[in-house]
Amino acid sequence: MDKIHIICVDDQPEVLDSVMRDLRPLSEYVRLEDASGTTDCLRLMDQVDAEGGHIAVVISDQVMPGETGTDLLGKVAKDRRFRHTRKVLLTGQATHADTINAINEGQVDNYVEKPWEPEKLLSAVKRLLTLYLLDAGIDYKPYMSIIDTPTLFSKLH
């Protein structure tokens, strides 16, 4: 299944549903998946990868029982299979130390504060999706209607 996936991770189902709903404009072109925590997300990523799918963006909550979002994104960053995967940390409560950690350990590409503005989240994800397509060498033409054109042009020229 040569399909682009975007994965959202949050342990609070109500919040997770809201993120998923805000990203729904993308669902015609990419698969939106949700995961309830770090372990669930990593299992899902293994599965998607095994089926030949691509994981373009992972959007994770920071504060979860067990491992944090930073821990999860750090693991994704270290995994060769997901070297092009873009990472977003979604958090309502981040200290200075958390932020530094997220950048150094989690290698996040974007930081979205809760409560988030749907348009901003959507445009951030579109931009990261565009970068992923270019980095992974995937033909971007089928995705033209959800691609961030300024990012595309800046990368092409």
Next chain:
Amino acid sequence: MITLPDHIMRPLKRVNRVYFTDPDRILAVPAGGDLVRQNEECHRLFLVLRGNFVAYRRSETFEGSHLPAETQVRGQEVFRAEPRSYVCVQSFFSRSYHSSYHIVALEDAEVAYIDDNTPAIEPELYGSLEQQFIPVLVHELAARNFRIFTHVSEKEEAVRLLQRAEMAATLSQLSAGIAHELNNAVGVISRRADFVADHLSEFLNEEAPQNAELFRLGYEDDSFVAASDLRARAREFEREWGLSQEAAKVLAHVVHGEDELAQRGASFVKHVGKNYRFWELGHDLRDLQIAARHASGIVRAVKLLGGGSSSRTEGVNVNQSVKDALSLLTNRIKNMRVFTQFGETPAIFADLTELVQIWTNIIKNACDAMEHAATPQPEISITTSHIHADGLQLLPAEYVAVTISNNGPPIPEEIRDKIFQPSFTTKKLGLDFGLGLGLSIVRRLVDSYGGTIELHSSNSITSFTVNLPTTQIHG
């Protein structure tokens, strides 16, 4: 104890030896006796040999006023003099011969002295009396410096505590205000979600009963299915029935097994495929309700932490408050074995809601800990008893003790001090009573009753014992 360099200490010891050992110039002062009184004429310089003295100073403005309070009669404590300290140094060497303090012996004491007639000893070798007494003056300077330093740091500490108390008071006022405003806002969200749900439900019932059912299923959804299971089922439906990802997910929520699917039939699946949005609509309203409940739960917790209104009355039954707490938590403890052993406890002066709050927070905390650690056969046991603390004068004589134990994981040594602090939590933020306020509320409430909390935690059992005095302590 003042320590000085050797070249001062040696001559100082000589001075003490040659001037302050004459039996004719040694006085015994009984405990409570005066050495000198404030403003009294005094031509002596004293060295304390034995016992401790305290120096008081009375503000001049209180002189002659009628019926002064006790502290005004006695004055304010200025310093204490222990053996080997000198007293009346300034009045002696300034030749004012007036004591600035009222100096009283704290216990049976002994002092030696010189007066303005005492001649210098061996002046040809050691110089004039003043010259010989320079080490004494240096010692006095050092002692006064030390005293000032101590006073300043005590004062700073007092100011800091005062500021903290003021901040807490402001915070408590602020939290009451914020709680009020937020409750109004949350109330609107919650009530309107109800109205919208009712109206939509009625409307759908008239127009399209099948969609009304989907809507209701979404609104009342309380299935607790692991995300991965749900995802797997949704994928299956997606492949088998050619549904969209969203519709398949809704179907996975609504239909729980093959049997149910067979019973519902293909037409239902097709209907969901087209109309899954009605389920989502119901589910959205349900989430609104849940979020509003979370918000008001947090507001309640913050209000309690800030110290809301408490109405305490006589005759509150502690055993009843424990039973109330258990019935409030019925849902939470249904998977646990709960043992109770109620002793004969006297009625106390308390606010029933506050007591219930104490027990629910401790019990909830135990449930969370056991759930998180997946403790096999989780157990909670609660005992109440009436304790007479004979002989322990420091504690109230009688109290009611409530012990709540669980067989969950031990509380690590290093966090035992911290668990009662606000915002210390090992849990995820936000839900139910979140913010790590639970145990800090317990601590604040128990403190306000003059009670104590004991915590014991081992591998097999963790217990919290709350001791509440049966009589209010005043002052």
